[in-house]
Amino acid sequence: MGTVTETSSAPFTSPLAAEVAPDVLERFLRYVRIDTQSQEGSPAYPSTAKQLDLSRLLAEELRGMGLADAAVDEHGYVMATLPATLGHSAAAGGAQAGGALSSGASPESRPVDTIPTVGLVAHVDTSPEARGRDVKARVIQEYDGGEIRFPGDPTQVLRPADNPDLLRHRGHDLVTSDGTTLLGADDKAGVAEIMGAMAYLVTHPELPHGRIRIAFTPDEEIGLGTKHFDLRKFGADVAYTVDGSTAGEIQDETFSASSVSVTIRGHNIHPGYAKGKMVNSIKLAADLLGRLPREGLSPESTEGRAGYVHPMAVEGSVEETTLRFIVRDFDAERLAGHEALLRRLADEVAAGEPRARVSVVVERSYRNMKEYLAAHPRTLRAAETAIRRAGLEPRRAAIRGGTDGARLSEQGLPTPNLFTGAHDYHSVREWISVQDMGAATATLIHLVQVWAVDG
Ligand SMILES: [Zn+2]
Known part of the structure; x- marks a missing residue:
């Protein structure tokens, strides 16, 4: 460790982030043990049946929390509803896509039953680019800022010198694999954070939010995550994929x-x-x-x-x-x-x-989602407000690639991408900060309230 002036206490960005982090970590460590690797060129959908092992578990856990309609459909998509705690009648379904968003109405003039339905989306599959079976995750407590070595493969090293993001995580608790497999934080971090947010909201019915829709999709890593995504059935007015990286980032541009x-x-x-x-x-x-x-x-x-x-x-x-x-x-x-x-x-x-x-x-x-998000400025504003409430400075970023949200945005559902806190995707050196997972989950909990209350 460094000098005595350096605190070794874990730097949570907000009390809520600290409160939810243990639950989200526990979920994450369970989900990464399930092999959900997708497979390029498979004639089946989902491309691998093992993805359903996690999808079925998630549906069961959501039902256990009280999201009674949680189910896996014939294509392997998990969808579920958390009913509104405020104004929005559960029977009414989502407002017409775009309607409530583009009206520009102030919260005072907007009837409470038009609170937009917010969708949260993550993918269950992991990348075929490195081994995804037998993931042995470990938690490094209070990372000291030095090189990280991997117990399963001494040739793998994470060096702060080539990885400026690591240096910003001194004092955080970091999760990695043993160096022989992916960690699978892409996107089980997003899955765990959405699950953690739902678990928190069902036990805090006093928090105001509209109708929330959850979707866990298969086959994102092979470019087929939205192939059978039924936007009408999903019935959200605005959505967020939780599949980004650095804490505080909102990705609002794709190629x-x-x-x-x-x-x-x-x-x-x-x-x-x-x-x-x-x-x-x-x-x-x-x-x-x-x-x-x-x-x-x-x-x-x-x-x-x-x-x-x-x-x-x-x-x-x-x-x-x-x-x-x-x-x-x-x-x-x-x-x-x-x-x-x-x-x-x-x-x-x-x-x-x-x-x-x-x-x-x-x-x-696919097209740059910015072209479609421009018509729905509230989508990004709400996310920025939520990120600030979670104790972080929001930052908009562009992805040199596509996301499932790019395709959903093009089809009429504005869907930017929120951070998960994970880094070095698709590699055996993938890592994530527990503190950032807490911040991501807190962001989601704030986000649904911003949509209901702030206008
Ligand atoms: Zn991903």
Whole structure:
């Protein structure tokens, strides 16, 4: 430990965060023991049946708390309702999506039965990128700011030098795996925090809130978390995914994303008789790739708000070759510019070899949620108020990727992403602070009250 002036008492951000943390930690440690890894390319939905082991347990625990309608549906989604304690009649269901939000009515003028239904969403599956079975979580009490080594694999080390977030967590209690598996905080931290918030609210019926809807989704890590998400059945007016990272953050921006495939048709013929006749599509594809900018516009050379054009896969032979790209940007116009660049390069290649046929197909993947959240400013304001009440300074952040909330927002349910407190996702060095989990849970408890009371 450091000097005597350093306090070793755990730095909770608020009394509520301290009060809920032990329950949330206990839930988290239980949930991470259940293997819920999803699997790319599986024909089933959910992609792995073992995800249901956790989904069923969560539904059972929610029913045990008194959320009587908690159930797992045929696609593996858990949904449940915590009825309003104030004004909002349980039978009335959610207000029409958008209606209560865009009216801009002040709390005084808004009838109490139009308190928006708030949705809280987390995913039960864990990433296929590292082992998710036999998770042995351990709690490091009062982290001293030094290197963290892992009992199961001495080659794994978390160094504060490469990890500035760690340095900000001196004195916190940190949870990690033993270094041989994921921890699974992505997103069992979000699951435990929502469960902890529900457990607190059911035992504090004096706290005012509207109708709350909970959803735990499968297969988020393989990009299919919203595939069967029934927005109508969910019936929320506004929602939050609890699947972010650093304490205090609200992620209100995602990339806008498209996939682009360029197919080049050449002409194959026996190489012995090919002179003047063969058109090798592989070489034309290489020509196109060679025309991409050498500096910038790639994931390996950009960060922050810079977008990219990224060749993901090449498939082909002399006769025909397909190049698969993903293009990403936070700005819709710049995204269109990246798509246009690929069309132009395809045209240049086609112009250089008129016997080849080059076609370009652009498919829209998801859009920056900011475009949709802009119409619902209260969504972010309420989250910022809640984060402040939990004792943290809110910070808006952009994700260089997508979230399930990006797709939900595009479909009409504004859904930014709230922090969980977890770090180093998808790696065996994943870690989370118990104090931050308490703060995340306190944020959710404040959030539903902000929507009911503050307007
Ligand atoms: Zn996640």
